[in-house]
Amino acid sequence: MAYETYYWSTSLMSKAIESQPDGEPLRAQIDHKLLCQVATDRDVAGKAEYYHALAQVAREQLARRWVETQHADRANKARRVYYLSMEFLIGRAMNNALSALDLREQAATVFTPPGPSLNEVMECEPDAALGNGGLGRLAACFLDSMATLGLPSWGYGVRYEYGMFAQSIVNGQQVEKPEAWVQDRSPWEFPRAGRHHTVHFGGSAEHSGDWAEWHPADSVEAKAFDHVIPGHGTDRVSTLRLWKAAAPSEIDLGAFNTGDYQRAAEFKNRFENISWVLYPNDSTSAGRELRLRQEYFFVSASMQDILSRHDDEYGSFDNLADKVAIHLNDTHPAIGVAELMRLLVDEHGLKWNAAWEQCRRIFSYTNHTLMPEALETWKVTLMQRVLPRHMLIIYRINHEFLDEVVRLYPGDIDLMRRVSLIDDGNGHEKDKRVRMAHLSIVGSHRINGVSQLHSDLMVQTIFADFARLYPERFHNKTNGVTPRRWLAQSNLGLSALLDERIGKEWRLDLDRLEGLRSVADDAAFGKAFAAAKRDNKLRLADYVAREVGVSLNPDSLFDVQVKRIHEYKRQLLNVLHVITRYNALLNGETAGVAPRSIIFAGKAASSYHMAKQVIRLINDVAAVVNNDPRTRDLLQVAFIPNYGVSVAELIMPAANLSEQISTAGTEASGTGNMKLSLNGALTIGTEDGANIEIRDQVGADNIFIFGNNTAQVAALRQTGYQPSELYQNDPVLKEALDKIDGGFFSPGERSRYHDVFNCLVHYGDHYLLLADYADYVATQARVDALYLTPAEWQRKAILNVAGMGTFSADRTIRDYADDTWKLQTLTNRGTAQ
Known part of the structure; x- marks a missing residue:
C-alpha cells in the first residue's frame, strides 16, 4: 500500500474514532468494551477480561493521538x-498509557471491592x-x-x-x-496489514560500476506491527x-500433498525462525548465522520502510x-x-x-x-x-x-x-x-x-x-531514564511526597528535584521519606516471600545488585563480601553491623558458563546463610528470578543501597544506577561509567566510592597483577575463597566451584576482584555505620534524589x-x- 493511500485511510479512521463519543464516564466506557470487545459483562468478568477492556479504552485514545501525530508530521x-x-x-504498557492519558486516578476509582483492584488488573499484562x-x-x-x-x-x-x-x-x-x-x-x-517488505538472503551478486544485481537464494516477508x-x-x-518474519507461503504445499508433512512445516519454520527469539545462542555456527540474518532482516525492512515514506512525501x-x-x-x-x-x-x-x-x-x-x-x-x-x-x-x-x-x-x-x-x-x-x-x-x-x-x-x-x-x-x-515510569509510576509514595513539597512539574522537568535540598535536614520530611521507603520495602518483601520463599526483614538494609550477570559487573565480588560478612558474624563480630538483606537479580546468557556458575553460587550461599539461626537476624540473601522491567519496578523503590561495582573502565554508563539513586538509594560503586557523574551531582559525601580507578587498573595490568599474592596475604579473603573452593557451600559436590576459585586466584582475575576486595569490604563497614544513624542516612538519601535532575532521558534526548x-x-x- 502506498503511503498516500495509507494516510487517507488513517484520516478516515480518525473521523470514525471521533464519531465514537469518549466523554462517557470511564466506568461506562469499560462496560462498553467488555461487551463489544471481550463479549462479557461486569457481573461475570474476571481480572483478565477487565484488563482487556481497559486496554481497549486506552488503545482507542492512543489510536487517535497516533493518527493526529502522523498528520502533523506529514503536513x-x-x-x-x-x-x-x-x-x-x-x-508493561497499561500503567504508562493510563498515566499519559491522565486516566490512572479515574481507573483506580473504578476498580474497587468487591471486584479486583487496578493493580490486580494491571498485573494481568505480561x-x-x-x-x-x-x-x-x-x-x-x-x-x-x-x-x-x-x-x-x-x-x-x-x-x-x-x-x-x-x-x-x-x-x-x-x-x-x-x-x-x-x-x-x-x-x-x-498489526499493519498493508505494510510489509521483502528481505533477501544468499545467492550471488554481479557487479558493474556503481551498480550491481543481486540474485538472492532466499526471501522472507517482514510484516509490520x-x-x-x-x-x-x-x-x-x-x-x-516491529518486524515479524513470514514465509513467502505458509507451507510447502507440494511436500504436504505427497505426505511429507515434516518438510512442509520446515519450509515455514526456516523463514520464520528469524523473529522467534531475542539473541539466539551464538556459540554454534548456525546460531551465529541466525543472529546475522536477524540483524539484517530488521534493518533491511526498516530501511525500505523509511525510503518508502520519504519517496511518497517528496x-x-x-x-x-x-x-x-x-x-x-x-x-x-x-x-x-x-x-x-x-x-x-x-x-x-x-x-x-x-x-x-x-x-x-x-x-x-x-x-x-x-x-x-x-x-x-x-x-x-x-x-x-x-x-x-x-x-x-x-x-x-x-x-x-x-x-x-x-x-x-x-x-x-x-x-x-x-x-x-x-x-x-x-x-x-x-x-x-x-x-x-x-x-x-x-x-x-x-x-x-x-x-x-x-x-x-x-x-x-x-x-x-x-x-x-x-x-x-x-x-x-x-544516558538518562524516564522519571515517569521509574519514579512517578513505580514509586507512588515518594511521588506523592514530592508533589506535596515541590509540585507535580518534576515529571516533565526533573531539575525541579533540586528543590529537595532545602528540606534534606527537615526532620518531618525525613520521617515521611523513610515511611515511603519502608512501604516499598514491605511490598518487595511480600513479593520475595511469595516468589523465592525468603522472609526479608523490612527494617534491614536492602542491599541491591540487579543487572545482567557478567564477570565485569562483578556480582562475584558482592558474593565474596556476603561470605566475609557471614564469617565475621560466626566469629561474633556483631558490633556496628547493620541487619542486611542482600538482593540479587539478573539473567546469564544461555551459553555463558561462568555467569551461570555465579548464579548457582549465589543461591548456594543463600541456602546456607538463610538457614543458619546464628546469623539469620543480621544477614539474609535472596536471588529474585526472571528479572525484567516489572520486577525492577518493585526493586528500585525499595532499595537502600545500589551496588554499581564493575571494574573501572568497563561499564559504559549504567542506567540502573540512575533509577536506584532517583528512588533514594545510596550508591556503593567504583569510579566507572556514570557513577562519576552521579557523584558530581549528589556530592562526594553522599556516595560510597571505592577501588582502583581506570588509570590504576591499567597500571596494575601493565606491571603484572598477581592475585595469588593477595589471596595468600589476606587471611579474611583467603577464608572466604577457601570456603568456596572447599565445598562449604556445596557439600554434595565439593569441587563445584574449583573453576570459580581458579579464575580468581590462579588464572589472572581478569576483572581485578581481589585487587578491590579489601577496600570494598572496608567501604561496606562505612555503609553499616551510616545506616545505624537513620537521620543522617535519610538526609543523604534525600540529597541523592535531589541531585538526579540531569539524569532524565528528556535531557539526553534534547541533547x-x-x-x-x-x-x-x-x-x-x-x-x-
Missing part, C-alpha cells in the same frame, strides 16, 4: 529520527519481552522522551515471538524456558514499529539527508550503512558518490562498550554467503576510506591495518572479519559514548585512531535532538516550537 514536512535497536525493553537489559531499557526510555518532547520519531526493531528466555531457579541453577509474551494477542500492538508510545503532558506519540531522494536521521543503537543495526547504499544505488539509481554523501549525513552511532572483545565482528566468509551484495559494498567503502587515510597519513601501514573495516586475520582468508563498529564510524557523522568517562576513554583507547582522523565526530551523551539529529519539536496542531 509540516518534518525531519524525523529513526532509532534502530535490536532491543526495546518496554515492559512484560513485552523485547529486550534483555540496559541497552533495550535505554531505547524504551528514549522513545518515551521523544514523544514527550514532541520530536517526530520512530523506533524500529524485531517483534520477537519469544524473549531472551524466562528464567527460573531450580536447585540453585538457572533454567531457561521460552518467554511467549504474545501467545495471547497483545492489545497494545497494531506498531506499538504506540505515548508522550506525557502532550498529545504527541512515538511509534515503535518523490525524490535528493533531500533525504535533510529529512531523515537514522540512529544506530550499538552495532547490531550497523549493516544499515551498507543496506542504505544498496537501496539507493541498486534499487533507486543514485550514483555512488551522491548516495555516500547522503549516507554519511544521515547516520549517527552510539557505542555501548569499551571492551574490544565485545565489539561485534562477522566472518567475511559468513557475510559473503548470507549477504554477498553487502560484502561488495563494504569492500568498496573500505577501499575508498583507506585511500582517504593514505592521503592523510601516507605510508602508515599499521594505521591502515588498525582502522580497516576488514580485520585481515593475519593473512588467513578464513579468519578475516568485518568490524561492524568501524563500519558504523565511517558511515556516521556523529559518534557518541554514554557517559563522560566512557566517551573520554572511547577516543583514548578503542577508537583513538578514528578520533585522530575525525575528531569532530566524537562527543558524549550521558541528541539539538546536536546530532537537528530536529524541531512539533505539536499535533502542526506548529513548530
Whole structure:
C-alpha cells in the first residue's frame, strides 16, 4: 500500500474514532468494551477480561493521538529520527498509557471491592519481552522522551515471538524456558496489514560500476506491527514499529500433498525462525548465522520502510539527508550503512558518490562498550554467503576510506591495518572479519559514548585512531531514564511526597528535584521519606516471600545488585563480601553491623558458563546463610528470578543501597544506577561509567566510592597483577575463597566451584576482584555505620534524589535532538516550537 493511500485511510479512521463519543464516564466506557470487545459483562468478568477492556479504552485514545501525530508530521514536512535497536525493553504498557492519558486516578476509582483492584488488573499484562537489559531499557526510555518532547520519531526493531528466555531457579541453577509474551494477542500492538517488505538472503551478486544485481537464494516477508508510545503532558506519540518474519507461503504445499508433512512445516519454520527469539545462542555456527540474518532482516525492512515514506512525501531522494536521521543503537543495526547504499544505488539509481554523501549525513552511532572483545565482528566468509551484495559494498567503502587515510597519513601501514573495516586475520582468508563498529564510524557523522568517562576513554583507547582522523565526530551523551515510569509510576509514595513539597512539574522537568535540598535536614520530611521507603520495602518483601520463599526483614538494609550477570559487573565480588560478612558474624563480630538483606537479580546468557556458575553460587550461599539461626537476624540473601522491567519496578523503590561495582573502565554508563539513586538509594560503586557523574551531582559525601580507578587498573595490568599474592596475604579473603573452593557451600559436590576459585586466584582475575576486595569490604563497614544513624542516612538519601535532575532521558534526548539529529519539536496542531 502506498503511503498516500495509507494516510487517507488513517484520516478516515480518525473521523470514525471521533464519531465514537469518549466523554462517557470511564466506568461506562469499560462496560462498553467488555461487551463489544471481550463479549462479557461486569457481573461475570474476571481480572483478565477487565484488563482487556481497559486496554481497549486506552488503545482507542492512543489510536487517535497516533493518527493526529502522523498528520502533523506529514503536513509540516518534518525531519524525523529513526532509532534502530535490536532491543526495546518496554515492559508493561497499561500503567504508562493510563498515566499519559491522565486516566490512572479515574481507573483506580473504578476498580474497587468487591471486584479486583487496578493493580490486580494491571498485573494481568505480561512484560513485552523485547529486550534483555540496559541497552533495550535505554531505547524504551528514549522513545518515551521523544514523544514527550514532541520530536517526530520512530523506533524500529524485531517483534520477537519469544524473549531472551524466562528464567527460573531450580536447585540453585538457572533454567531457561521460552518467554511467549504474545501467545495471547497483545492489545497494545497494531498489526499493519498493508505494510510489509521483502528481505533477501544468499545467492550471488554481479557487479558493474556503481551498480550491481543481486540474485538472492532466499526471501522472507517482514510484516509490520506498531506499538504506540505515548508522550506525557502532550498529545504527541512515538511509534515503535516491529518486524515479524513470514514465509513467502505458509507451507510447502507440494511436500504436504505427497505426505511429507515434516518438510512442509520446515519450509515455514526456516523463514520464520528469524523473529522467534531475542539473541539466539551464538556459540554454534548456525546460531551465529541466525543472529546475522536477524540483524539484517530488521534493518533491511526498516530501511525500505523509511525510503518508502520519504519517496511518497517528496518523490525524490535528493533531500533525504535533510529529512531523515537514522540512529544506530550499538552495532547490531550497523549493516544499515551498507543496506542504505544498496537501496539507493541498486534499487533507486543514485550514483555512488551522491548516495555516500547522503549516507554519511544521515547516520549517527552510539557505542555501548569499551571492551574490544565485545565489539561485534562477522566472518567475511559468513557475510559473503548470507549477504554477498553487502560484502561488495563494504569492500568498496573500505577501499575508498583507506585511500582517504593514505592521503592523510601516507605510508602508515599499521594505521591502515588498525582502522580497516576488514580485520585481515593475519593473512588467513578464513579468519578475516568485518568490524561492524568501524563500519558504523565511517558511515556516521556523529559518534557518541554514554557517559563522560566512557566517551573520554572511547577516543583514548578503542577508537583513538578514528578520533585522530575525525575528531569532530566524537562527543558524549550521558544516558538518562524516564522519571515517569521509574519514579512517578513505580514509586507512588515518594511521588506523592514530592508533589506535596515541590509540585507535580518534576515529571516533565526533573531539575525541579533540586528543590529537595532545602528540606534534606527537615526532620518531618525525613520521617515521611523513610515511611515511603519502608512501604516499598514491605511490598518487595511480600513479593520475595511469595516468589523465592525468603522472609526479608523490612527494617534491614536492602542491599541491591540487579543487572545482567557478567564477570565485569562483578556480582562475584558482592558474593565474596556476603561470605566475609557471614564469617565475621560466626566469629561474633556483631558490633556496628547493620541487619542486611542482600538482593540479587539478573539473567546469564544461555551459553555463558561462568555467569551461570555465579548464579548457582549465589543461591548456594543463600541456602546456607538463610538457614543458619546464628546469623539469620543480621544477614539474609535472596536471588529474585526472571528479572525484567516489572520486577525492577518493585526493586528500585525499595532499595537502600545500589551496588554499581564493575571494574573501572568497563561499564559504559549504567542506567540502573540512575533509577536506584532517583528512588533514594545510596550508591556503593567504583569510579566507572556514570557513577562519576552521579557523584558530581549528589556530592562526594553522599556516595560510597571505592577501588582502583581506570588509570590504576591499567597500571596494575601493565606491571603484572598477581592475585595469588593477595589471596595468600589476606587471611579474611583467603577464608572466604577457601570456603568456596572447599565445598562449604556445596557439600554434595565439593569441587563445584574449583573453576570459580581458579579464575580468581590462579588464572589472572581478569576483572581485578581481589585487587578491590579489601577496600570494598572496608567501604561496606562505612555503609553499616551510616545506616545505624537513620537521620543522617535519610538526609543523604534525600540529597541523592535531589541531585538526579540531569539524569532524565528528556535531557539526553534534547541533547541528541539539538546536536546530532537537528530536529524541531512539533505539536499535533502542526506548529513548530
